[in-house]
Amino acid sequence: MRRLPPPRNDSGSADYTTPAVLAAGTLAVGLFFVTTHLALGSGLFREQRAMACAGILLSCTLLGSGVLLTARWAFAKWGLYIWQIPALAVSVLAMGWTAPDIAAYVFPRVEERFARELGDSGRCLHRSPYRLEESQTTFSGRDHRRMTITPLQDGVPPLRLDNALHGGLAHLEPADPASRQILDTYGC
Known part of the structure; x- marks a missing residue:
């Protein structure tokens, strides 16, 4: 598919920070669905609400940071393509769609x-x-x-x-x- 022109910073050089931040934030939203369902399924949210919220935020932050660094490196190496946008959207939708099933499997009734x-x-x-x-x-x-x-x-x-x-x-x-x-x- 078509390659997108790289975003430029003030000095005119290619800067992939913005698309990497968008990718990391989008995937962190998907992880938020999964971790929230895990916290609900495990009963942690009922019994230790503060610990559950901290775990959800920590996991989203850690994954988001990892995706940010990896995405910035991958975009700089291979570039931005139009197919990456629907792939990212499908990934987040799949995470949100399967989150209840993942939680039910890990923490069954x-x-x-x-x-x-x-x-x-x-x-x-x-x-x-x-x-x-x-x-x-x-x-x-x-x-x-x-x-x-x-x-x-x-x-x-x-x-x-x-x-x-x-x-x-x-x-x-x-x-x-x-x-x-x-x-x-x-x-x-």
């Missing part, structure tokens, strides 16, 4: 964590009465971090799991000896 760790195909509870589709799930305990899975079949004891927090990173663990025995029975 507790039902998704249960499926990944214990309930999906190939996992120990997949063909058991403790599958979420065949049971009732309730939450209790401090900050609702205990998940109780009560099978709909009569006579099957409930399974209690700790660390059942939306966006949590710690693995689900049995909350009592009876739950540990249930997991051992199914080879978990």
